[in-house]
Amino acid sequence: MHSLILATATRLIAALMLVFSVFMLLRGHNDPGGGFIGGLIAVTAFALYAKSRGVDEARRALTVHPTNLAVAGLGCALIAGVLGLVRGQPFLTGQWITIGGDGHGHGGLALSSILLFDVGVYLVVVGSVLGVIFAMEEEI
């Protein structure tokens, strides 16, 4: 099944979906979204890409093997947990750092181990589900 219209449109749509998935990941802390939802959106984007342009193209676009992505995600989540231990706090305690701002919690860019954890969730979802989808596309 090859559709020129779908293949052309997918280039744009998949790219937009990927940007949107990162947007959902980053806004998750305060608004609906988060790593799981963002990951699912990214998976859908790549699944669409694989459907319209073939799995080989989709794998090339991903560049990393999905399994490695999933394992990297688990690693991110674990590192986020260990950061708490390093500070002498329980495993997975959130660690925050603000870059810039006025030093009183206003303005600036707040970074946290929570974000790293959520990135880990995102990568695990993307890697695991895409691994299965690609394999099914190729083998079935």
Place this chain on the structure above:
Amino acid sequence: MIVAALPAALTVFFASLVPEIAAGQVLRWAVPWIPGLDIEFSFLADGLSLLFSLLISGIGVVVMVYAAAYMQGYPQVGRFFIIMTLFMLSMLGAVLADNVLTLFVFWELTTLTSYFLIGFTHETATSRAAALQALLVTGIGGLAMLAGLVLLGLVGDSYELSVLRASGVDVTADPLYGAILVLVLLGAFAKSAQFPFHFWLPNAMAAPTPVSAYLHSATMVKLGIYLMARMQPLLGGTEAWLLTLTIVGGITAVMSSVWSLRQTDLKQLLAYTTVMGLGTLTLFLGLGTEAATTAAIAFLIIHCFYKATLFLAVGAIDHATHTRDRDALSGLARVMPLTFGIALAAGLSMAGVPPFLGFIGKELMYEAAVTAPSAAWLVAGAALAANALMIAAAGLVALQPFVGRARDWPQPPHDPPVAMWIGPIVLAIAGLVLGLAPHLIDQRVIAPAVAAVAGHDPHLHLKLWHGFNLPLLLSVVTVAAGIGLYVGRERVRCWLGTAERLIPGSAERAYDHALAGLKRLAAWQTALLQHGQLRGYLTTIFGTMIVLIAAASLRGGVWPTDADLTDAPAFAWFASALIIAGSVITIITRYRLAAICALGAVGIGTAILFVSHGAVDVALTQLLVDTLFVVLLAVALLKLPSFWDLRHRETGLRVGAAAIAVAVGSLMTMVLLVIVSVPLDRRLTAYFESNSVPLAHGHNIVNVILVDFRALDTLGEISVVAVAGLAAYALIKLRPRRDPTHQSQGRSAADQSATG
């Protein structure tokens, strides 16, 4: 060579502790491990642990140096040395542990590393089988030991061995004593290859020779002996202890030394003599007298020295001639004089010939045997038989391959490189020097170890010449009998061959049967539960659910009381209608694509309901999962058989499925009505609402719970997702292929075998 640096440093360190420990001091080191259960990660160095530590690290140096040369040409040498080093550290941890649970952890670590080392040449099936056998036998023994140690801790109210000993609690008077004794001894017997668990040790000779010398002769198999020595002050001194250890040890010693003469593979032969050594140690630890303990500790050291040396010498022979079959070896003395010298010195110590250290050991044994508290003649007889057989075995290893006519070798054998003889020669010379000057170790090393077992300082003075007495007479008889057995070795072998055919069963065959039975049970229950039919799985899951919910409702008598649906908003009715319509279409449509779309509508209806209750995140997830579900189905769609045919083939099944679906649906409706009829407990909601921003700096409570408050749950969940993804990937990618080329190959092979 660098790999020997760690054991060398450790040897020096432990040697530096000798004066302190010999002066009666005990060193202890502990960190809290599980404070809630009062369990510490604690270590203790007394005479017994220090003796074992010295042997482990000292023999470790010799073996590591030897292995650096021996293992050249093996693949994955780096892995070999890493596991060997890990093994050594686990051994040290086990013998230095004070807490019994610390002891157990290191004990099992030695089992694991042993598994990897026996199976090091994992390409061969026999290596793998031997490794698994050792793992199962010693591992199951280890679990029994754990149970015994926990019971011991409960009875004595402490998991620290030092506290248990100091508190003076009489474990032997406790009603649980029998259980503790049996469980702990099961662990010790399995580890130290006592009858009927002896069979794994000769099989473990599948390991490379340095491993056999180190693990399966000098160190790991002594761990069971260590445990018995450690437990003697706590569990010993009873009739049960005495009888069990002397009988099991005696049977093991005599039986294995008899079978050793039957072996033609030199490593197998040495393995059986190791089992004999372990049996002898058990026997003497069972007696419990000071003389017996002294004999056991002395023999432990002696055995390490000569047995490691002989294994390494056999390794050198194997290296030079590529065979270990004693029938194929003779006249090696001329071409391998150095190896001959080393083997002869160790063999003489093994045979207990003066002035070697082995002679002192044998004298101590006979002295302990004739002064045994009960059945002295039986103990002395067992020791005499085993020692005589040992002399013959020593001759078979250290003499027979080297004398006789020289053979024509395709490549003339020669002595090994320096790394492979320097260590054995040190051990062999040590056996001679310590025999001549036993005062070098008797007060410094042996006495503190005996004191740690006996509980008081022993009157101990080792010397070569004791004067004419009963032990000397027994020694002379032993040597004469041993020489006789060596001279008549071929006839003995014939007899043993006949005897072997007459014995109907063996412990190893029982192990094989048990393992085969376990596999059959696993296959049976897998076929029953994991049949691979999705319909069956769903029936099981939902059937269980129906039964459980129905049973709970009938017993608890909770029924919905208030089912007022009048205040439901209009769009909730719309969403419900969408869900119902989707479900009905899914059931009745004759097109698969329509069924999938209808299922999608059900999902969207559910998402609308979530949105209406403010659960935007849940709704989003529901929508996305639904989308992905459709994508996955679409992939499989084209390959599936026709939908309509499939559905109308089995009407009976459809009726059954409908019954289950209706039951699940109505029960779930009922449960939900019950839930909404009681006021919701909003304490958790209130907590998260008030703490989400101050504690976690986030406004999206759902996400904050996921990644912060309950992040550990999420970590577990994403681990499951990752593993499930990997497993599905493996199932799809690695399943056996049914492509035509493969089949034709298989058929042609079958044809060939049929015609051939």
